[in-house]
Amino acid sequence: xxxxxxxxxxxxxxxxxxxxxxxxxxxxxxxxxxxxxxxxxxxxxxxxxxxxxxxxxxxxxxxxxxxxxxxxxxxxxxxxxxxxxxxxxxxxxxxxxxxxxxxxxxxxxxxxxxxxxxxxxxxxxxxxxxxxxxxxx
Amino acid sequence: xxxxxxxxxxxxxxxxxxxxxxxxxxxxxxxxxxxxxxxxxxxxxxxxxxxxxxxxxxxxxxxxxxxxxxxxxxxxxxxxxxxxxxxxxxxxxxxxxxxxxxxxxxxxxxxxxxxxxxxxxxxxxxxxxxxxxxxxxx
Numbered sequence: 001x002x003x004x005x006x007x008x009x010x011x012x013x014x015x016x017x018x019x020x021x022x023x024x025x026x027x028x029x030x031x032x033x034x035x036x037x038x039x040x041x042x043x044x045x046x047x048x049x050x051x052x053x054x055x056x057x058x059x060x061x062x063x064x065x066x067x068x069x070x071x072x073x074x075x076x077x078x079x080x081x082x083x084x085x086x087x088x089x090x091x092x093x094x095x096x097x098x099x100x101x102x103x104x105x106x107x108x109x110x111x112x113x114x115x116x117x118x119x120x121x122x123x124x125x126x127x128x129x130x131x132x133x134x135x136x137x
Numbered sequence: 138x139x140x141x142x143x144x145x146x147x148x149x150x151x152x153x154x155x156x157x158x159x160x161x162x163x164x165x166x167x168x169x170x171x172x173x174x175x176x177x178x179x180x181x182x183x184x185x186x187x188x189x190x191x192x193x194x195x196x197x198x199x200x201x202x203x204x205x206x207x208x209x210x211x212x213x214x215x216x217x218x219x220x221x222x223x224x225x226x227x228x229x230x231x232x233x234x235x236x237x238x239x240x241x242x243x244x245x246x247x248x249x250x251x252x253x254x255x256x257x258x259x260x261x262x263x264x265x266x267x268x269x270x271x272x273x274x275x
Contacts, residue, residue: 004189005187005189024189025189025190034186038183038186038187041179041183042183044179045176045179045180045183048172048175048176048179049176049198049200049205050200051169051172052169052172052173052176053161053200053202053203054140054141054156054159054160054161054163054203054219055140055160055161055202055203055221056160056161056202057202058200058201058202058203059200059201059202060200061198061199061200062199062200062201063198063199064180064184064195064197064198065195065196065197065198066184066188066193066194066195066196067193067194067196068188068189068190068193069187069188069189069190069193071187085187085189
């Protein structure tokens with residue numbers, strides 16, 4: 001049921017926001033450089049997965065499973081990618097991603113001072129608080 | 138439905154490839170093998186980096202139209218099976234293919250040189266038999 005982290009990636013593969021659930025894994029240190037590379041690597045893995053498809057018109061990676069976590073990815077029509085890393089027992093990560101996307105549209109995109117494709121400011125209090133509530137509940 | 142299977146050696150050479158119900162034929166199979174081998178290395182590295190609890194290893198990923206199941210042995214052999222996205226966990230089958238078929242008919246074969254492509258008829262026959270008997274084969 002635990003959500004470990006969230007990444008938001010813009011359409012060119014740059015990381016614009018990361019969130020780490022400190023309650024779930026306090027030992028994870030958020031290292032800005034490492035996070036940037038993780039986001040960009042996922043962006044390319046996502047694209048590479050379509051090239052080896054044995055079926056026509058495959059999307060990119062939607063779910064990635066490892067022995068102790070799963071990664072769910074939501075690709076929006078504008079090319080922004082959201083991905084969450086959760087415990088394998090989480091009931092519905094896709095619904096959570098959809099909620100986060102709605103929150104992003106309302107609180108970030110509708111803000112007239114926000115530049116598209118640029119990192120989301122950490123001092124955007126309403127967004128961060130609502131996100132925290134959503135992820136940690 | 139099972140589409141195809143790849144076996145890679147420790148040094149990323151494709152030792153064996155077979156396809157069953159693959160709908161879209163590959164333009165260049167060599168290119169696809171290299172691509173997949175690179176993708177698997179990158180994903181394993183990615184998984185170990187993002188994992189909140191260590192150690193962790195990569196099991197599978199799925200897209201809208203296929204699912205890739207992955208198994209890596211302790212000796213460095215890597216196997217990938219591509220199926221349709223509704224297929225469940227294939228770890229047991231992959232373990233069986235490695236533990237029973239690959240070790241018995243390839244590694245224990247005195248004529249097999251490590252790192253060469255697999256040409257053992259017995260292995261190919263047994264693998265085909267095993268895969269085609271799986272409940273989600275068709």
